[in-house]
Amino acid sequence: MNKILLSILTIGVVGVVAVGASRAFFTDSETSSGNTFQTGTLDLVIGSQCTYNGVASSQCGTWTSGSLSNEKFFNFTDLKPGDWGENTITFDVTNDAWMCANLDITTNSDLGKYLNVFWWVDTNHDNKYQTGEKELYGGPRTIDGWLSLVGKTAGQTGALPLTFADSYLNWLTWPGSTPPNTTPIPKNSSQYLGVAWCFGTMTLNGDGNPGFTCSGVGDQADAQGDTIVGNLNFSVEQYRNNPNFLCPEHILPTPTQPV
Amino acid sequence: MVRMKNKYIIKIIVFSCSLFISFTLGFLTVIFLSSLNISSFKNPSLTLPKILMVESGSMEPVIKTGGIIVTLPSKSYQMNDIVTFFYDNDEKNLITHRIEVRKFDRSGQAIYLTSGEANKTFDEREIMDKNIVGKVVLTLPYLGYFADFAKKPLGFILLIIIPATIIIYEEFKNLWREILVWINKLKKTKLFNGFTKKHPGEATPATTLQGNIHRLAIAIPFFGAFLLFVAISSSYFSDSEVSGGNSFTAYIPTVTPTPAVANHIVISEVQISGDGINLNDDEFVELYNPTSSPIIMSRWRLTRENSAGTEANLVLSLNGTIPAHGYFLIVDADGYNGGVTRDVEYSAPSNELTNNYTVLLYSDAGISLIDKVGFGTPSNPEAAPFSSNPSLSQSIERKAYSLSTKASMEGGVDSVKGNGFDSDNNSLDFILRNFSDPQNSSSPIETP
Numbered sequence A: 001m002n003k004i005l006l007s008i009l010t011i012g013v014v015g016v017v018a019v020g021a022s023r024a025f026f027t028d029s030e031t032s033s034g035n036t037f038q039t040g041t042l043d044l045v046i047g048s049q050c051t052y053n054g055v056a057s058s059q060c061g062t063w064t065s066g067s068l069s070n071e072k073f074f075n076f077t078d079l080k081p082g083d084w085g086e087n088t089i090t091f092d093v094t095n096d097a098w099m100c101a102n103l104d105i106t107t108n109s110d111l112g113k114y115l116n117v118f119w120w121v122d123t124n125h126d127n128k129y130q131t132g133e134k135e136l137y138g139g140p141r142t143i144d145g146w147l148s149l150v151g152k153t154a155g156q157t158g159a160l161p162l163t164f165a166d167s168y169l170n171w172l173t174w175p176g177s178t179p180p181n182t183t184p185i186p187k188n189s190s191q192y193l194g195v196a197w198c199f200g201t202m203t204l205n206g207d208g209n210p211g212f213t214c215s216g217v218g219d220q221a222d223a224q225g226d227t228i229v230g231n232l233n234f235s236v237e238q239y240r241n242n243p244n245f246l247c248p249e250h251i252l253p254t255p256t257q258p259v
Numbered sequence B: 001m002v003r004m005k006n007k008y009i010i011k012i013i014v015f016s017c018s019l020f021i022s023f024t025l026g027f028l029t030v031i032f033l034s035s036l037n038i039s040s041f042k043n044p045s046l047t048l049p050k051i052l053m054v055e056s057g058s059m060e061p062v063i064k065t066g067g068i069i070v071t072l073p074s075k076s077y078q079m080n081d082i083v084t085f086f087y088d089n090d091e092k093n094l095i096t097h098r099i100e101v102r103k104f105d106r107s108g109q110a111i112y113l114t115s116g117e118a119n120k121t122f123d124e125r126e127i128m129d130k131n132i133v134g135k136v137v138l139t140l141p142y143l144g145y146f147a148d149f150a151k152k153p154l155g156f157i158l159l160i161i162i163p164a165t166i167i168i169y170e171e172f173k174n175l176w177r178e179i180l181v182w183i184n185k186l187k188k189t190k191l192f193n194g195f196t197k198k199h200p201g202e203a204t205p206a207t208t209l210q211g212n213i214h215r216l217a218i219a220i221p222f223f224g225a226f227l228l229f230v231a232i233s234s235s236y237f238s239d240s241e242v243s244g245g246n247s248f249t250a251y252i253p254t255v256t257p258t259p260a261v262a263n264h265i266v267i268s269e270v271q272i273s274g275d276g277i278n279l280n281d282d283e284f285v286e287l288y289n290p291t292s293s294p295i296i297m298s299r300w301r302l303t304r305e306n307s308a309g310t311e312a313n314l315v316l317s318l319n320g321t322i323p324a325h326g327y328f329l330i331v332d333a334d335g336y337n338g339g340v341t342r343d344v345e346y347s348a349p350s351n352e353l354t355n356n357y358t359v360l361l362y363s364d365a366g367i368s369l370i371d372k373v374g375f376g377t378p379s380n381p382e383a384a385p386f387s388s389n390p391s392l393s394q395s396i397e398r399k400a401y402s403l404s405t406k407a408s409m410e411g412g413v414d415s416v417k418g419n420g421f422d423s424d425n426n427s428l429d430f431i432l433r434n435f436s437d438p439q440n441s442s443s444p445i446e447t448p
Helices: A002-027 A143-148 B002-036 B038-042 B143-150 B153-187 B190-198 B215-228
Strands: A044-052 A063-066 A075-079 A084-093 A097-107 A115-121 A158-165 A191-199 A201-204 A212-215 A227-238 B050-054 B068-072 B082-085 B095-104 B110-115 B132-140 B231-233 B238-250 B266-271 B284-288 B295-305 B311-322 B327-331 B358-362 B369-374 B395-398 B430-433
Touching: A002 B002, A002 B153, A002 B215, A044 A227, A044 B238, A084 A097, A097 A143, A115 A143, A115 A201, A143 A158, A191 A201, A191 A212, A191 B238, B050 B143, B068 B082, B068 B143, B082 B110, B143 B153, B143 B215, B153 B215, B266 B358, B266 B369, B284 B311, B311 B327
Parallel strands: A075 B238, B050 B231
Antiparallel strands: A044 A063, A044 A084, A084 A191, A097 A158, A097 A227, A115 A191, A201 A212, A227 B238, B050 B068, B068 B132, B082 B095, B082 B132, B095 B110, B266 B284, B266 B395, B284 B327, B295 B311, B295 B358, B358 B369, B395 B430
């Protein structure tokens, strides 16, 4: 008699568990999604190649890709009006990733009125801006102009959050899709960001030599001896299982069509 | 007969009750397993442990990819706790990372900064208690791979359906045998004697079951179902790289440091007081052109700075030509009565020089500094000041060469060799003359 009861109990419990599990398996996509594991790590390595007035210089950073320790993209001590330069920064990630940047200006001065900065995707990584390469964030602006996007007035310091790729927008593939964006920065595929600067008036022409003009005409005497110091921080976050990632407080100046 | 009937009813009741209990137990098991799933997080009062598999390796080596973790809700969390949390209201995307920093906002709420182990950089966003699902109390490596297998069709069939089917089939066999045994027992009673005679060949089933699987085997489908309901935690990877201290500095036009004779106009002699007839008697500033070409000064500027650092013009717009290796004399017209004719006089005589001043020469309206000399304890000397203030009728004069001395400059071998030595250090470049020696653009040139 006990054995009969035990058998009935076993059949009942196992049956209900099997039926319950089956119901969950066939109805709950979360339970039955069949995930794969992501092995390896997410590592961001950064390289840089620079020019100053069109030639290599020890005052800006040129190094092969790696994790950063004390490398500086820019370390100019003696800028004169009309000086210009360019860094092409190389990014590699070991897994698909979202990417954000933060430009933190820690010292600003009258030079902030005259120092123009321009970001673009240097697709052919030749350190020059050609027609067809994507200009980012609406073209050149002065340091003060960039900081005005986060509500700073001329000469103030501040941090400028920049988005390269998040679930809203991917500048590297833009304007391939309208937001929301589902394309991360692909793993093991170098991406090239061009950063050009000019002490004076910067005008894009896309001629690839170097793609803009820099005019030092005008009175910039109040900037003599002035210094701007900033930190540039790039961060990546994994893409897998993280489809809704947004860069913190990202700014989105009106996108500009590639020239 | 009545006793037998009662016994029969009791058995039916027991049979029904056991069916009811078994199904209730089964349902409770399924509900418990479901509670392991994420849906139960919506009920914060439920403090059941949550079981999660870790999909990626940002917490390696502490939690390996494919591990299973057990998290337990807690009232508060400490630094170094490994916690499972979500951002915003995105409760489906669970992240397991370590708390690196705990701080408090103005209202006293805890704010946590988290990071993975593999990349020791802080996660982009801060979290609060309401974001945290629980603290990791147990880590089981590799079990996540089984869980992942259980969630796929093949794994689901192998780990749950087939074991469950085998067990149910075997148990039905057992049940049938037991029922036969029971029926045989009943046959032996008076009521069923006739039937027993009709079926004499009916064997009495063995009371010990053969081919029966071990009852512990029911653990297999239970384990499979348990794995099926394990939720997912991602433990996101992140990494960041900083290039700090990038700087852009605009140039300051400065005198090119030249250890020997200068390649530009220099301030060659300064007198601040003379024969005592007037207030600023015989005050002058003499310039020297050490180069082999005449230099035209157009809208240059001569200023002075007092010991407090206040700058004022001596000559607002300095114009004139200094011959190659020649001199140029700028005087305070209020008091200068020397024999050597001035080239230019101060445009602001009231800004006259006195002790502890610096004299500055610009090649434009006060931006491009050409030369400066400070004496006594001035505010703005070139490197170090010339330590003596010139007294009545004395002057400070620039050396001709680095080894020139007071004697060689005052009537000695260097007295007609110009005043071109400039190491950009006032304390080394000048001597004190007992009697001044002003020279103007008409004076004989002196070639170094």
